[in-house]
Amino acid sequence: MDLSQYLEIFIDETKEHLQTLNDQVLILEAEPDNIDTVNEIFRAAHSLKGMAGTMGFKRMQRLTHDMENVFSEVRNGKMSVTPDLVDVVFKCLDAVEEYLDCIMNSSDEGENDNEDVIAALNACLEADSSSVADVEDEAPVVVKEESVSEGDKRKFLDIPIADFEKNAISEAKAKDMNVYGVTVYIDENCMLKAARAFLVFKGLEDVGEIIKCIPVVQDIEDEKFDFDFSMIVISAKPMDAVKKVIANVSEIKEVIIEEYEVPSDVEVVSSVQVQKEADTVKKEDTKKKAATPAKTSSKPVANRSVRVDIEKLDVLMNLVSELIIAKNGLVSVSNTQEENRTSVQSFNEQIEYLERVTTNLHESVMKVRMVPIESVVNRFPRMIRDLSKKLGKEMELIMTGEETELDRTVIDEIGDPLMHMLRNSADHGLESTIDRLKLGKPQVGTIWLNAYQDGNNVTIEVEDDGKGIDVEKVKASAIAKGHITEEQAEMMSEKEAVELLFRPAFSTAEKISDVSGRGVGLDVVKNKIEGLGGDVEVTTKLGEGTKFIIRLPLTLAIIQALMVEVRHEKYAIPLNSIVTIEDIMVDEIKFVQQKEVINLRGNVIPLVRLDEMLDCPPREEEPENLVVVIVKKGDKQTGLVIDTLLGQQEIVIKPLGKYINIHKMISGATILGDGEVALIIDSNSLV
Amino acid sequence: MDEVTVVNGAKQYIVVKLDNEQYGIDISFIDNIVRLQQITRVPKAQYFFEGVINLRGEIIPVMSLRNKFDLDAKDNTNSTRIIIIKPENNAKIGVLVDEVREVVTLEEDSIEKVDYDEQGMNLMGVGKYNDTLISLLNIQGIIQELDD
Numbered sequence: 020m021d022l023s024q025y026l027e028i029f030i031d032e033t034k035e036h037l038q039t040l041n042d043q044v045l046i047l048e049a050e051p052d053n054i055d056t057v058n059e060i061f062r063a064a065h066s067l068k069g070m071a072g073t074m075g076f077k078r079m080q081r082l083t084h085d086m087e088n089v090f091s092e093v094r095n096g097k098m099s100v101t102p103d104l105v106d107v108v109f110k111c112l113d114a115v116e117e118y119l120d121c122i123m124n125s126s127d128e129g130e131n132d133n134e135d136v137i138a139a140l141n142a143c144l145e146a147d148s149s150s151v152a153d154v155e156d157e158a159p160v161v162v163k164e165e166s167v168s169e170g171d172k173r174k175f176l177d178i179p180i181a182d183f184e185k186n187a188i189s190e191a192k193a194k195d196m197n198v199y200g201v202t203v204y205i206d207e208n209c210m211l212k213a214a215r216a217f218l219v220f221k222g223l224e225d226v227g228e229i230i231k232c233i234p235v236v237q238d239i240e241d242e243k244f245d246f247d248f249s250m251i252v253i254s255a256k257p258m259d260a261v262k263k264v265i266a267n268v269s270e271i272k273e274v275i276i277e278e279y280e281v282p283s284d285v286e287v288v289s290s291v292q293v294q295k296e297a298d299t300v301k302k303e304d305t306k307k308k309a310a311t312p313a314k315t316s317s318k319p320v321a322n323r324s325v326r327v328d329i330e331k332l333d334v335l336m337n338l339v340s341e342l343i344i345a346k347n348g349l350v351s352v353s354n355t356q357e358e359n360r361t362s363v364q365s366f367n368e369q370i371e372y373l374e375r376v377t378t379n380l381h382e383s384v385m386k387v388r389m390v391p392i393e394s395v396v397n398r399f400p401r402m403i404r405d406l407s408k409k410l411g412k413e414m415e416l417i418m419t420g421e422e423t424e425l426d427r428t429v430i431d432e433i434g435d436p437l438m439h440m441l442r443n444s445a446d447h448g449l450e451s452t453i454d455r456l457k458l459g460k461p462q463v464g465t466i467w468l469n470a471y472q473d474g475n476n477v478t479i480e481v482e483d484d485g486k487g488i489d490v491e492k493v494k495a496s497a498i499a500k501g502h503i504t505e506e507q508a509e510m511m512s513e514k515e516a517v518e519l520l521f522r523p524a525f526s527t528a529e530k531i532s533d534v535s536g537r538g539v540g541l542d543v544v545k546n547k548i549e550g551l552g553g554d555v556e557v558t559t560k561l562g563e564g565t566k567f568i569i570r571l572p573l574t575l576a577i578i579q580a581l582m583v584e585v586r587h588e589k590y591a592i593p594l595n596s597i598v599t600i601e602d603i604m605v606d607e608i609k610f611v612q613q614k615e616v617i618n619l620r621g622n623v624i625p626l627v628r629l630d631e632m633l634d635c636p637p638r639e640e641e642p643e644n645l646v647v648v649i650v651k652k653g654d655k656q657t658g659l660v661i662d663t664l665l666g667q668q669e670i671v672i673k674p675l676g677k678y679i680n681i682h683k684m685i686s687g688a689t690i691l692g693d694g695e696v697a698l699i700i701d702s703n704s705l706v
Numbered sequence: 707m708d709e710v711t712v713v714n715g716a717k718q719y720i721v722v723k724l725d726n727e728q729y730g731i732d733i734s735f736i737d738n739i740v741r742l743q744q745i746t747r748v749p750k751a752q753y754f755f756e757g758v759i760n761l762r763g764e765i766i767p768v769m770s771l772r773n774k775f776d777l778d779a780k781d782n783t784n785s786t787r788i789i790i791i792k793p794e795n796n797a798k799i800g801v802l803v804d805e806v807r808e809v810v811t812l813e814e815d816s817i818e819k820v821d822y823d824e825q826g827m828n829l830m831g832v833g834k835y836n837d838t839l840i841s842l843l844n845i846q847g848i849i850q851e852l853d854d
Contacts, residue, residue: 633749696746
């Protein structure tokens with residue numbers, strides 16, 4: 020048996036435990052006396068240690084073991100929670116995370132012993148606890164001695180014994196070997212039962228021989244057992260040594276071991292048969308060993324998996340069944356068509372049915388890909404806490420809407436930009452505590468992270484109650500850096516000025532800190548988000564705070580689009596950005612600063628002639644009426660002039676290939692029903 | 707293909723025609739040769755790109771060697787072909803040529819390196835085959851130029 024198959028579970032579980040630890044330690048910092056939290060931390064640390072040990076990650080095990088010791092002291096009331104301790108524990112968690120990163124990349128925990136962290140942990144222990152815990156003490160798992168009703172727990176007594184086994188036992192006894200009956204109970208919370216059992220077997224093979232096991236080894240390897248298994252073991256070692264071997268495996272709840280007496284009616288069969296049986300057992304053993312050599316796996320383990328709710332899969336399954344029914348319906352209709360001319364209608368009905376099913380199928384496949392944003396944002400409270408310490412500002416993070424779901428691909432990408440914006444708010448947005456007091460603001464600065472779904476988009480807002488953006492300062496800085504001229508600055512609206520923040524190499528922080536202000540900043544954030552098909556907007560009020568609004572599409576792969584034609588070329592415009600479609604008389608077009616605009620029900624909307632943007636040949640004759648598709652980005656609107664409307668369609672977005680340069684107004688391509696390729700217009704870049 | 711390369715480093719080339727000139731493309735780069743199909747123009751792309759095509763559900767950019775080599779434009783004919791080249795593992799590019807002639811095997815010593823390369827990195831040598839000359843395209847070079 021090979022441990023690598025458990026590596027994935029191990030990584031997932033470790034991540035979860037780390038997250039729990041981070042969350043709980045944060046709580047503990049706020050409420051040092053919360054005993055529930057301490058217990059929770061202790062449990063998580065304990066599981067971490069056990070898992071690391073099982074997988075053979077010694078350094079990680081050692082670190083978590085020491086961490087567990089500390090919390091065991093805290094739990095027993097022998098130690099109090101101090102800010103220092105919390106800091107050390109956080110360092111410790113970071114170290115574990117490093118190990119985990121290493122393991123994900125190379126299946127190996129790396130070489131870093133983190134002696135300093137361990138030393139710091141032990142220093143805490145020694146300083147605070149009256150009775151210094153022996154860190155080197157082994158046997159980390161508490162093995163409860165059986166005291167109460169032993170009888171019913173000795174399941175090994177129920178092992179059916181075949182004749183040849185009886186012989187083996189009596190032969191062993193004749194050779195002065197010990198025969199033990201063993202029942203092992205595994206912790207009910209254990210995720211890797213089979214791995215534990217495997218370790219027990221492995222340990223026992225070193226000290227003796229397992230002659231019988233219930234359930235059989237194969238079932239145990241396949242996790243086809245409850246939380247206990249029983250064996251008969253022949254060993255030359257004393258009982259305590261054997262017991263210790265088993266108890267040393269993590270997450271073993273209980274070990275029952277006794278001298279095994281063969282039920283009295285022993286009938287000695289010819290020893291030849293015994294020999295034969297023993298041989299086959301041995302052969303099987305060696306066979307098994309040969310079949311599962313330790314794999315030297317150096318490939319990255321972390322694959323991009325999604326944990327899926329079983330209900331979502333059920334829905335998918337049902338839809339696929341329906342799809343098959345719809346297909347069969349079509350087949351039968353096409354078969355009967357020759358005889359019955361009127362079946363065109365039923366044919367159409369079947370097509371409609373098929374369409375309905377595929378739409379639903381698409382929706383539910385999309386849902387399977389959806390992951391709550393929680394998996395990204397749950398590390399932020401910890402980050403804000405660290406930032407608060409580092410910057411010497413008091414601040415808190417209030418998060419809402421963590422359950423909002425986004426496509427997995429978006430989730431993977433959104434973490435860094437969000438983190439950057441939070442750092443930005445913490446560093447640039449919030450004033451120092453002293454300044455806040457002077458201004459009569461609450462001493463503790465607040466950062467809100469709010470996510471919610473809005474139609475086909477998900478909006479994430481990062482808001483702070485800090486000093487806001489000083490537009491004049493931004494303009495001055497932009498002029499100084501040569502981004503704009505003074506005249507341009509004069510003309511600029513507040514909103515346009517704030518947009519300057521998103522230019523490359525633009526930072527208004529006077530001094531460079533390692534939190535933010537290195538000039539790589541908001542432009543990277545903006546690029547990333549636009550790369551995901553979203554956009555960023557800023558609203559700010561001087562002295563009151565700043566709000567960054569990030570809009571992201573729910574999914575990237577399939578969208579609803581309006582198909583339009585420009586000089587006989589087909590283009591797709593994503594439906595979610597379209598406001599209305601208007602028929603405009605040519606003489607309604609006005610000019611503002613030599614640019615074409617229309618006045619649509621009181622709104623002045625600039626026009627973009629798609630044919631010119633797309634380098635199409637000019638029209639021979641300007642028609643009297645223009646078809647204008649009004650698109651929006653935030654609250655800005657623009658009219659796209661097209662030739663003809665073709666209709667709405669669900670399209671699959673495909674990339675255009677690697678080598679061709681693509682203007683940013685084209686976001687991809689799609690394949691139409693007749694096999695023709697149509698380009699997708701990114702209206703955001705035209706507004 | 708392997709058995710050919712074993713012999714004195716000889717390689718196979720597909721010979722294509724542009725006007726009256728013959729060009730050779732290393733066969734190991736070639737994924738497919740397809741007939742002309744509808745090409746969707748991509749605005750604002752590099753001038754030598756004709757557009758993109760749909761090759762069995764995959765969208766592939768197509769460049770015209772004519773445009774690339776600054777030859778006069780010419781209407782596509784019945785013998786026009788798109789050669790699908792796969793310079794890297796997960797990227798394909800189509801090359802529009804007037805005609806695909808044949809597959810030839812060229813020994814290394816029948817290839818003359820060109821140290822003058824007027825057209826930048828486009829050619830890697832001239833091969834002599836029977837009485838004709840074949841300009842051998844430097845696919846890597848052309849692709850690299852695109853990457854830059």
